Amino acid sequence: MAGSNIVKYGIVGVGMMGREHLMNLYHLRTENVAAVCIADPHVPSQKLAVELAQSFGWPLTVFSGHQELLDSGLCDVVVVSSPNMTHYQILMDIIHHPKPHHVLVEKPLCTTVADCREVVNAARKRSDMLVQVGLEYRYMPPVAKLIAIVKDGSLGRVKMVSIREHRFPFLVKVNNWNRFNANTGGTLVEKCCHFFDLMRLFAGADPVRVMASGAMDVNHKDEIYDGKVPDIIDNAYVIIEFDNGSRGMLDLCMFAEGSKNEQEISVVGDIGKGEAFVPENIVRYGTRLVGRDGVQTLKAEDERIKYDGLHHGSSYLEHLNFLYAIRAKGEKAPAVDLQDGLISVAIGVAAQLSIEKGRFVTIEEVMDEFH
Numbered sequence: 468m469a470g471s472n473i474v475k476y477g478i479v480g481v482g483m484m485g486r487e488h489l490m491n492l493y494h495l496r497t498e499n500v501a502a503v504c505i506a507d508p509h510v511p512s513q514k515l516a517v518e519l520a521q522s523f524g525w526p527l528t529v530f531s532g533h534q535e536l537l538d539s540g541l542c543d544v545v546v547v548s549s550p551n552m553t554h555y556q557i558l559m560d561i562i563h564h565p566k567p568h569h570v571l572v573e574k575p576l577c578t579t580v581a582d583c584r585e586v587v588n589a590a591r592k593r594s595d596m597l598v599q600v601g602l603e604y605r606y607m608p609p610v611a612k613l614i615a616i617v618k619d620g621s622l623g624r625v626k627m628v629s630i631r632e633h634r635f636p637f638l639v640k641v642n643n644w645n646r647f648n649a650n651t652g653g654t655l656v657e658k659c660c661h662f663f664d665l666m667r668l669f670a671g672a673d674p675v676r677v678m679a680s681g682a683m684d685v686n687h688k689d690e691i692y693d694g695k696v697p698d699i700i701d702n703a704y705v706i707i708e709f710d711n712g713s714r715g716m717l718d719l720c721m722f723a724e725g726s727k728n729e730q731e732i733s734v735v736g737d738i739g740k741g742e743a744f745v746p747e748n749i750v751r752y753g754t755r756l757v758g759r760d761g762v763q764t765l766k767a768e769d770e771r772i773k774y775d776g777l778h779h780g781s782s783y784l785e786h787l788n789f790l791y792a793i794r795a796k797g798e799k800a801p802a803v804d805l806q807d808g809l810i811s812v813a814i815g816v817a818a819q820l821s822i823e824k825g826r827f828v829t830i831e832e833v834m835d836e837f838h
């Protein structure tokens with residue numbers, strides 16, 4: 468591991484996702500990277516991360532807060548994988564720190580549009596830093612393959628993008644931070660920013676307005692934390708209209724463990740239709756001209772992936788891509804930038820507001836709300 472070319476990482480927040488980043492970095496060790504420090508106020512999380520790093524021979528310096536980690540000057544890159552409501556302050560402190568640190572921040576960028584915008588504006592003044600947002604579903608092999616099929620024009624002009632996520636309920640998190648909208652930004656921000664980001668990519672357009680219906684109908688109703696019952700929705704339908712006339716639809720259900728796939732994506736253009744299935748890792752596509760008999764099915768794989776982890780290898784590819792951007796020293800922009808992070812949150816915020824108000828909410832409305 469010796470040598471000056473090592474890219475040194477610090478991880479802020481070493482719960483489930485922070486340790487997942489640690490594992491991914493370990494599997495990237497031949498790329499000359501190392502995790503050198505962590506910051507987390509929760510001693511059990513610190514211990515688990517230290518033990519994990521010890522198991523592959525990486526000594527970690529441990530801090531209880533991100534400011535000490537930044538001041539230590541130990542790392543070049545900071546991975547922010549603390550709870551959503553902490554991202555804003557941690558990002559602002561990184562951006563305002565005299566030492567430049569490149570940043571990979573977990574999704575959602577922040578829990579509100581106003582906070583995202585402040586981060587985007589502040590980061591503009593730091594041309595010495597790269598910031599990538601952890602919208603890593605783009606890298607899942609079947610999703611990446613479907614993106615390539617759409618980009619090469621095989622489906623024609625994309626008109627409809629439908630994403631169904633049917634899965635298990637939200638997991639238990641440290642101090643149950645994910646049980647309340649105030650901490651997560653709301654279910655449609657917290658987890659569905661991934662899907663709104665994909666819809667933008669498939670549609671090749673920006674969102675104009677959003678209509679949603681959703682509720683907390685099954686999960687968490689019998690849970691109480693400090694006297695409060697969770698307020699996070701567990702199912703929703705969301706319709707998004709894009710500025711090129713295409714439409715997106717999200718079908719979210721978080722009490723659907725009886726599903727073969729967790730995500731089913733369908734993209735229909737004026738020439739053909741493509742589908743991706745996760746975790747089956749299958750992609751199907753065909754054209755109107757040839758019809759059902761011509762539909763092709765392929766297994767999507769990416770030989771670069773050395774660690775599948777919790778997200779089918781997408782976190783590994785996300786790190787690999789970000790590392791290339793870092794090594795290119797400003798010649799290559801991060802694949803998922805702050806603007807992508809902001810818009811994916813804005814769609815989620817508009818969807819949450821649409822449920823509350825019972826009407827279409829425009830993106831302009833949520834972008835302008837605080838300005």
Ligand SMILES: NC(=O)c1ccc[n+]([C@@H]2O[C@H](COP(=O)([O-])OP(=O)(O)OC[C@H]3O[C@@H](n4cnc5c(N)ncnc54)[C@H](O)[C@@H]3O)[C@@H](O)[C@H]2O)c1
Nearest residue numbers: 480481482483484485507509512548549551553573640641
């Ligand atoms: N990309 C994905 O698909 C994906 C999946 C899961 C989680 N996430 C994101 O990762 C982040 C962390 O989620 P998680 O599932 O690991 O939660 P978690 O509860 O398992 O871990 C969060 C950790 O952050 C620590 N923490 C709390 N406040 C902190 C602070 N101010 N500074 C440093 N550490 C702090 C907690 O003590 C805990 O150890 C969230 O933003 C979440 O949305 C992304």
